[in-house]
Amino acid sequence: MNIKAKIIDEAGLQRTLTRLAHEILERNRGSENIVLIGMRTRGEFIARRIYEKIKEIDQSEIQLGILDVTLYRDDFRTRLKQPEVSVTDITFDINEKDVILIDDVLYTGRTVRAALDALMDLGRPNTIQLCVLVDRGHRELPIKPDFVGKNIPTSINEEIKVKMNEIDKEDSIYLVETEEK
Amino acid sequence: MPLSNRHLLGLYGIPREDIQLILDTSSTFREVLERPIKKVPTLTGKTIVNLFFENSTRTRISFELAQKRLSADTVNFSTSMSSTKKGETFKDTVKNIEAMKIDMIVVRHQSAGVPHFLTKISNANIINAGDGRHEHPTQALLDMYSIREKFKSFEGLRLCIVGDIAHSRVALSNIHGLITMGAKVSVCGPPTMIPRGIESLGVKVLHSIDKAIQENDVLNVLRIQLERKAGTNIPSVREYHNYFGITAERIEKNNPNIVILHPGPINRGVELSSEVADGPYQIILNQVTNGVAVRMAVLYLLGTL
Numbered sequence: 001m002n003i004k005a006k007i008i009d010e011a012g013l014q015r016t017l018t019r020l021a022h023e024i025l026e027r028n029r030g031s032e033n034i035v036l037i038g039m040r041t042r043g044e045f046i047a048r049r050i051y052e053k054i055k056e057i058d059q060s061e062i063q064l065g066i067l068d069v070t071l072y073r074d075d076f077r078t079r080l081k082q083p084e085v086s087v088t089d090i091t092f093d094i095n096e097k098d099v100i101l102i103d104d105v106l107y108t109g110r111t112v113r114a115a116l117d118a119l120m121d122l123g124r125p126n127t128i129q130l131c132v133l134v135d136r137g138h139r140e141l142p143i144k145p146d147f148v149g150k151n152i153p154t155s156i157n158e159e160i161k162v163k164m165n166e167i168d169k170e171d172s173i174y175l176v177e178t179e180e181k
Numbered sequence: 182m183p184l185s186n187r188h189l190l191g192l193y194g195i196p197r198e199d200i201q202l203i204l205d206t207s208s209t210f211r212e213v214l215e216r217p218i219k220k221v222p223t224l225t226g227k228t229i230v231n232l233f234f235e236n237s238t239r240t241r242i243s244f245e246l247a248q249k250r251l252s253a254d255t256v257n258f259s260t261s262m263s264s265t266k267k268g269e270t271f272k273d274t275v276k277n278i279e280a281m282k283i284d285m286i287v288v289r290h291q292s293a294g295v296p297h298f299l300t301k302i303s304n305a306n307i308i309n310a311g312d313g314r315h316e317h318p319t320q321a322l323l324d325m326y327s328i329r330e331k332f333k334s335f336e337g338l339r340l341c342i343v344g345d346i347a348h349s350r351v352a353l354s355n356i357h358g359l360i361t362m363g364a365k366v367s368v369c370g371p372p373t374m375i376p377r378g379i380e381s382l383g384v385k386v387l388h389s390i391d392k393a394i395q396e397n398d399v400l401n402v403l404r405i406q407l408e409r410k411a412g413t414n415i416p417s418v419r420e421y422h423n424y425f426g427i428t429a430e431r432i433e434k435n436n437p438n439i440v441i442l443h444p445g446p447i448n449r450g451v452e453l454s455s456e457v458a459d460g461p462y463q464i465i466l467n468q469v470t471n472g473v474a475v476r477m478a479v480l481y482l483l484g485t486l
Contacts, residue, residue, distance in 0.1 A: 071481075081183075082485055086209060087208055088212055088213075089212075121217075121221070122216060
């Protein structure tokens with residue numbers, strides 16, 4: 001795996017997250033009915049950052065939950081490695097809410113499909129809006145994001161690595177080349 | 182990191198990492214049980230057969246619910262309605278069921294070693310739901326999960342298993358699992374109910390219930406199994422209760438902080454007084470809820486291997 005380019009640095013990430021927070025508030029006319037749900041692992045940290053930004057901008061308290069979609073995945077039969085499950089932490093009611101689903105990279109759309117199923121089992125939200133830091137293309141399902149940090153067209157043997165301070169000790173986004181596919 | 186074995190036959194020899202993984206995974210499913218829709222699609226398309234050659238209410242319902250909540254297809258089999266009654270051998274019965282394309286078998290049998298035998302004649306993942314006096318691993322795992330909920334860690338935790346140790350598969354599975362996880366385990370009961378040489382498993386033997394309450398953080402109290410001829414090992418049920426029955430009075434006198442577990446069904450007035458069975462010390466119904474989560478974890482970990 002070799003790094004081809006650093007696409008966003010720390011300051012750039014800050015600006016992108018600030019813009020996303022503003023866009024979410026604009027589209028939903030404030031924060032009154034929205035809840036944020038981050039998808040493990042990195043979506044969780046992005047959601048936490050956007051949560052802080054929205055609190056700062058709107059001076060209001062909103063709710064934040066963490067979703068683990070492992071149990072809803074469609075690749076149990078084809079994967080060689082057993083995925084590790086962890087706990088979903090959504091302690092509030094999502095019925096009639098505008099759910100902002102947050103993830104780091106949007107690729108095939110299969111994780112988002114799993115997340116939609118998971119959310120439907122938790123209740124009946126008013127809307128579900130998808131917010132991603134990077135859209136790298138190559139969708140396999142009819143899924144479209146509502147809020148995009150950055151569009152990065154990639155080839156199939158490239159990968160987007162999002163690094164978050166909370167677990168990776170740096171804030172940045174890299175375009176890397178994988179050995180083979 | 183997946184489990185190291187594709188069957189769950191017992192807790193003897195199971196590595197610490199595997200037990201840890203099962204307990205950690207159980208927390209995930211514990212959360213699922215709190216949802217309005219207590220069902221996930223994880224085992225869609227898997228077929229599981231519950232082979233119960235011995236009566237069971239709790240364990241069978243618990244396994245069945247766990248399977249349904251993982252969206253697996255399940256078939257139940259109990260001896261009362263089976264062709265083993267018509268003279269078919271156990272092996273033929275299993276071979277025939279397997280020919281119908283199944284993925285997992287949950288088995289309970291009055292003879293020790295049946296689950297091990299099944300692994301040799303079947304390609305399915307085998308889960309032991311109790312074999313004779315041997316092991317009952319999912320019961321021990323749910324006991325351990327419930328203990329961990331209260332105490333966070335097993336390291337140095339003092340636990341005593343009370344009752345008919347000699348006839349108990351729950352006791353043996355608990356001993357193996359808890360010792361692997363670093364707990365200090367003792368057993369307590371009348372000498373006729375304690376197998377000779379049990380100290381070699383690394384447990385301490387006590388014959389005084391007062392001392393057992395004093396010296397431990399947790400008591401796992403077993404049922405006096407009258408149907409397994411436990412009655413011949415004690416002069417009478419009443420005498421057992423007088424010497425080994427756990428009463429609120431004994432707890433208050435010796436150690437009011439003790440936590441009481443019981444695998445059920447309870448013989449009220451024998452091993453536990455009703456006051457204790459319904460009292461603040463016990464976490465018995467919690468164990469039952471956790472049982473479904475733990476079994477979901479085991480089915481998930483084996484079913485997606």
